[in-house]
Amino acid sequence: AHEIRNPLAAIRYSAQLLAESRTMDSTDQRMVEIINNHCIRLNEIIENILQLSRRERSRPETLDLGHWVQDFVAEYSQGNDLGVDSLRAIATGTVAMAALADPQQLQQVVWNLVQNALRYGRLPGEPARVMVVARQGEHGVPILEVIDRGPGIVPKVAAQIFEPFYTTHEYGTGLGLYLARQMSEANQAALEYVRVAGGGSCFRLTLTPAQMRKRTGEDDINE
Numbered sequence: 099a100h101e102i103r104n105p106l107a108a109i110r111y112s113a114q115l116l117a118e119s120r121t122m123d124s125t126d127q128r129m130v131e132i133i134n135n136h137c138i139r140l141n142e143i144i145e146n147i148l149q150l151s152r153r154e155r156s157r158p159e160t161l162d163l164g165h166w167v168q169d170f171v172a173e174y175s176q177g178n179d180l181g182v183d184s185l186r187a188i189a190t191g192t193v194a195m196a197a198l199a200d201p202q203q204l205q206q207v208v209w210n211l212v213q214n215a216l217r218y219g220r221l222p223g224e225p226a227r228v229m230v231v232a233r234q235g236e237h238g239v240p241i242l243e244v245i246d247r248g249p250g251i252v253p254k255v256a257a258q259i260f261e262p263f264y265t266t267h268e269y270g271t272g273l274g275l276y277l278a279r280q281m282s283e284a285n286q287a288a289l290e291y292v293r294v295a296g297g298g299s300c301f302r303l304t305l306t307p308a309q310m311r312k313r314t315g316e317d318d319i320n321e
């Protein structure tokens with residue numbers, strides 16, 4: 099990786115020195131800025147690819163999704179300044195939702211989805227309202243959803259969002275969703291985009307159920 103990182107660092111360093119030169123007019127300054135921004139972007143791409151290539155085997159654990167989403171939102175809100183935006187955890191249903199997944203990888207997947215929701219899932223001039231939902235799908239399958247109330251994604255774009263390097267953001271790498279899906283698959287989970295009626299996006303993660311302890315029948319009242 100150093101073969102790519104070192105020359106990139108050299109370019110960035112030179113650009114920084116250039117930026118400090120006083121003889122530059124504003125057009126030149128702007129160009130140095132462009133060099134710098136694209137170096138940052140390239141660096142992010144490299145980081146992401148490295149993450150993929152050294153992808154560790156997942157270590158699945160039994161997780162209670164209801165608690166997991168609460169913890170995730172609490173942690174995310176602590177580490178990131180949400181400003182006027184809101185991020186809420188919602189756990190529906192009365193039964194504990196046990197899913198089998200690597201907690202660290204799950205965290206990375208949902209972190210990416212929330213990051214996107216806060217960035218793209220807003221209407222102009224309005225704060226973003228993002229929900230992380232844990233619920234039970236058909237046959238008790240555990241489902242995790244990241245839902246925003248933004249403009250949604252038109253079908254033509256939605257068809258490409260999971261492709262590597264597809265981005266509509268000036269400084270995006272376009273690897274976020276690609277990596278999220280790869281990592282989901284490594285956890286026997288499926289990640290898909292679902293349209294939200296009335297506008298907004300939903301990224302749905304369908305997880306692998308974990309065997310609950312002592313669930314022998316409907317009459318079983320053990321908890």
Ligand SMILES: Nc1ncnc2c1ncn2[C@@H]1O[C@H](COP(=O)(O)OP(=O)(O)OP(=O)(O)O)[C@@H](O)[C@H]1O
Nearest residue numbers: 214215218219259265266267270271272274275299
């Ligand atoms: N919640 C969302 N609402 C609307 N569009 C979205 C949403 N999430 C993703 N997208 C679209 O999907 C594209 C691809 O997303 P992805 O996370 O893969 O890359 P990125 O966000 O552009 O770059 P990076 O993740 O490196 O910052 C985005 O550029 C955006 O156009």
Ligand SMILES: [Mg+2]
Nearest residue numbers: 210214274275
């Ligand atoms: Mg992204």
